[in-house]
Amino acid sequence: MTQLTIRTRLIMLSSALLLVLAATTGYLTHTLADEAAATAKAADLLAVADQASSARIAFGELRYWNTDLAVSQLTLSEQKAAAARGRMEGDLDRLAGHKPERVARVRSELAEYAQFAGKAVDAYTNDQRVIGNSLLAQARQHSLILDELLSAIVSDLTAAATAARDQVVSEAATATRIAYAIFLAAVLAGALLTFLVLRSISIPLRALVAAMNGLVAGRVAVDIPPAGRDEIGAMARILGLFRDTLNELRETLARLKAAQANLVHAEKMASLGQLTAGIAHEIKNPLNFVNNFADLSVELLGEVKAATAPAIATLGDDTRAEIDETIGMLSSNLEKIAEHGRRADGIVKSMLLHSRGGGSERQSVNINSLVEEALSLAYHGARAMNQDFNMTPDRDFDDTIEPIDLVPQEITRVFINLFGNGFYAANKRGRQTADPTFRPVLRVSTRDLGREVEIRVRDNGTGIAPEFRDKLFTPFFTTKPTGEGTGLGLSISYDIVVQQHGGTITVDSRVDEFTEFTVRLPRAVAAAGPARGSND
């Protein structure tokens, strides 16, 4: 019913009620017309019966006046008799239309009677009493037959009229019952229709009011009734749009708040980066001393060992062994110092490299080295943030890759991001899974595709839900708890790969199975890539 507008529904309801009214009226009118016709027929029959009665009465008068005339000889009686006969003839004329054959018989008998009665009166007038008696006797015979005929006609017509009247009464009773039934049905149908129409209006209206109240109260998840084609549907549609707008506003507000938080965080991170750079710089000098002096000490120890060799050789075996062992230990210690110093130096250099950022000069770079360096930085970063972190990156480097021109600091940022995300996801799955055999794995592979270089970063982490795929590269989008992620990593990576280097970055993932980012960097830099937000 919601496919129809309220106006249409109300018009249909009114029409239906009017139709029922019209049909009822039509039926009653028709029935009344029938009844009237039947009543008229009954009345007609009764009138005809009256006519027959009247004829019979007139004949009675005729007989009386004829008899009276025979005795009194008064012309008045003759006139009365003639008048009675005239009336009777008139009645018979009218009756003839209904009972032609019987009226014909009546007329025939009447003619006989009148003839004999007339002759009888004449006989009496002429003082011929005996003849008059005889003629009057014959007239009497005909009058008896005539009376019987009229009587039969009267009773037949009266019976027919009574039957017709009884039928009218019966039909009227039936029509009344049917009319009551129709009225009852119309009332019920009208009530039902009214109920249905009102229900079709009031229920969605109530739902709409509830939805409005909900929205006003701030419950954006409130159910909005389905948008039908009617006016309420239109209101529901508009309310839906209103809710969507409200949702968008809320989301925008949330994103703005998150962005604000992330900006604060980024600012902190930037300060931290500067601090780190300063500290690294400060550490680098003492570290140089450590490294240099460690190297020098190893050389000096060699010299000491060579210079003291004859003297040592003179010593007892036990002493010489002890000295050799001590010198060996010193040598080993110094090598370890040098080794770890170099390592620390590498880390500091990386920190400086990363924190300096902003470098936009393209350099010819061995991608494998760059990836390795980024992997190292990310790994240590992850270790630094989480003591429980433990993972062995799986490398599958194509050693034949020729150096490629790119901005190393930027691409390093890209991979640090990708590796960091991979560590996070794999580690997160490791924490969540009930599978004791699960081992977080991050696999990094490089391939030379000739005109471009492909780097795949695949982890066996929690995966990315399909609904988040198209938001992955949106700035400030993150699934990490606030403070852990800025929502800028992939966004910046996208800018760097696509905008800055004309490459592509795509993602393939299955929830709780894997996530694989594929970065392709062209050797010849093409024009700036597609706008942010597109994703393939």
Next chain:
Amino acid sequence: MNRRKGPIAAAALAVAMLAVSVLIGGLVAPSAAAAAEADAAIAQSLAQMLRSARTVISDSQARIDDAAIGDKGLSGGVVLDLAIQKYRATTGVDPMSIDPKSRQGKLLGALRGAIVEVMDDNQTEINAKGTGFKGFIPAVFARLVVESFARRAKGEAEIKVTAPIDLVRNRKARPDAWEAEVISTKLLRADWPKGQAFSAMVEDGRPAFRIMVPEYYAESCLSCHGTPKGEMDKTGYPKEGGKAGDLGAVISITLYH
């Protein structure tokens, strides 16, 4: 139907007789004219006798209808004597002086006999005590008298009191074709002289002298025949709505030759 005879009526009768004589005289030979004159005289005397007797009954009507009186004293003889007195008073002629052997005398005798017979035959009814109206009225009396006269003068003469057809009460008094013709074309004519009789010789199987003597409503007639029309009179018959002077009856006399 009674009719008082006064000097005017007598004069009218004389004029009528004269007119009939003139009429007939113009049509037939002098001998025939004389015969017609004689017939007219006979007819007029019969009519006069009948009227006189009827007037007696009319005059006695209140007495006849008096329920308190038994014997009304109206025997045939009494009535006849009174009628003869009336006749004499009207015409100046004593009917008893007419030669009983003559045709006029024989017919007048038959009429006198009829009058006596009717009165004598109806003494029981007339003298009935305790009954008011007895239906014995001048018209009935006259009809009974002329019926009796018809028997007495069978083959010689007939007297009939008739009237315009719409005034006839007893179908025995209905005018025959000739009478109806005379009434409608002569007596009812607007310019027909009042009281003038019409007579003619007719041939209906046998030659006969027929005369139609008109009678007009007098005030005494109107209690039964006057207005308002349709109101019942004392006999139970609706009044005809007549006015004094209207043609109310015709004494039709046939004298067979």
